[in-house]
Amino acid sequence: MPVNLVHTYLFLNDLHLAGGFKPVNNRSSQGESFFYAAEFARFLDFHIAQAASTGAQLHLVLLGDVFDFLRLESHAAPQHRYSLDSSPATAIEKLRRIAAGHAEFFQALGSLLDAGGFLEFLPGNHDIELIRQPVQSVFKELVAAACQKTISAEQIRFHPWVLYVPGAFYAEHGQQ
Numbered sequence: 001m002p003v004n005l006v007h008t009y010l011f012l013n014d015l016h017l018a019g020g021f022k023p024v025n026n027r028s029s030q031g032e033s034f035f036y037a038a039e040f041a042r043f044l045d046f047h048i049a050q051a052a053s054t055g056a057q058l059h060l061v062l063l064g065d066v067f068d069f070l071r072l073e074s075h076a077a078p079q080h081r082y083s084l085d086s087s088p089a090t091a092i093e094k095l096r097r098i099a100a101g102h103a104e105f106f107q108a109l110g111s112l113l114d115a116g117g118f119l120e121f122l123p124g125n126h127d128i129e130l131i132r133q134p135v136q137s138v139f140k141e142l143v144a145a146a147c148q149k150t151i152s153a154e155q156i157r158f159h160p161w162v163l164y165v166p167g168a169f170y171a172e173h174g175q176q
Helices: 037-054 088-101 103-114 133-145
Strands: 007-012 057-063 118-122 156-158 162-165 169-172
Touching (some): 037 057, 057 103, 057 169, 103 118, 103 133, 133 156
Parallel strands (some): 057 118, 118 156
Antiparallel strands (some): 162 169
C-alpha cells in the first residue's frame, strides 16, 4: 500500500544576506540588512519540531534574494562595486563571504537538513548567480558543512524560475 506523506512548506524571500558582521568591531559590513539569524534559527527549530510530531516532510522554499550579491564588492575585482561582474568565480567568492558572515543562518539550514527536511531554492534578481551549477555546488558544500549528518543530494534542490507542486502551489520570485 502506498504511503501518503504529508508535506509542510515554508516560504521565505528577500532576506538579502550580505557580508554579515566584522568580528573585529562587531559592526555590520557593507550593505548588510539581515540581523535576524537567531530568530530564523528559532523559527526553523519550531517548524522542525512540528513536522517531526506530525510525520510531515518539511520543505523550506527560499524564493530568491536570500543573498544579495549586488551589495558586496568583489575583492578580486573591486571596480565592480554593486556588481556587474556575475561570473561564477566572483559569485563563489561573495557566497563564501556571506556564509562566513552568517554562520548561524547556515547552521539553521544544516539543522533543517539533519532533521530530514528539504531546501528548495529559486534564485532572484539579487542572487541570480545561483542559477549556475558551480555556484550551486559551493552553496551545497557550505550548507553540508553546517550539517551534523550526511545529507542526500535530493535534500537541496534548485529551481530555475518557478516551483510548481500540482494541486498545492505555484511559487516564483517577484521579478518574473
